[in-house]
Amino acid sequence: MNEAGGRVPSQLRKGVLEYCVLALLRDGPKYGVELLGELAAVSVMTTSQGTIYPLLSRLRREGLVDTRLRESPSGPPRRYYTLTAGGRAALGEFAGVWPLFRDAVDHFLNHPQGDPV
Amino acid sequence: MNEAGGRVPSQLRKGVLEYCVLALLRDGPKYGVELLGELAAVSVMTTSQGTIYPLLSRLRREGLVDTRLRESPSGPPRRYYTLTAGGRAALGEFAGVWPLFRDAVDHFLNHPQGDPV
DNA sequence: CGAGGTACCTTGCATGGCATGGTACCTGGT
């Protein structure tokens, strides 16, 4: 259990983390641990290696990212992930659905006692 | 696969539907099919009986809702669900986390090429 | 008394986050 947020965010991240990663890759190639850091910069998105690596493998298997192994200035080689055309398309699809979903949740949360929509 | 939205919304709903239901119950007791209808009023939240009934059973088991069987004016009796204090607390906790989560996703989606936060 | 509508519920599966544990590379100290 994640102490910084508890049980709720873990379920929330389901199906969203994937697209946050794709979004981060718009800015250029990134490697696993780097992505972990950028996600954790927004604390509610903090996750672990046990989440990110299976996720990245899946993205690769589905052709949404390409990978390239590169030497590190200090440490073991890093696997850099780059968006493919398919990845860009998937991200675009999500960007279309997300606002609808977000507003729906806001709607349910913020309209007390039979407020008109 | 849900034709009205595809694979994305189904994963998005995970862990959120529960709180949308709790939010709907703030307005007073509701029964299963009624909740289905109110969720479907926002199309991205459309779901099925196979989702809602296990969910409601779980909420009851966890003490977030109370239930009461009542006769229907026409048809079989309906099981009405009411928020408990625990349910209200869970909803409040979610209402605290959700904006953080929502803004985080917006952040990742909307900040191109190294925009400062 | 059967057909159709309403309503409840269960079973089994698929998805995806997570804890845990393991491997390998590189550097720096002794």
Add this chain to the structure above:
DNA sequence: ACCAGGTACCATGCCATGCAAGGTACCTCG
């Protein structure tokens, strides 16, 4: 030469939860 510690990658197994499919029961109407 060797080992400790940091960095980085990856796999296994579990659990929560949405969903399709299928089942039961109540009520009304012809």
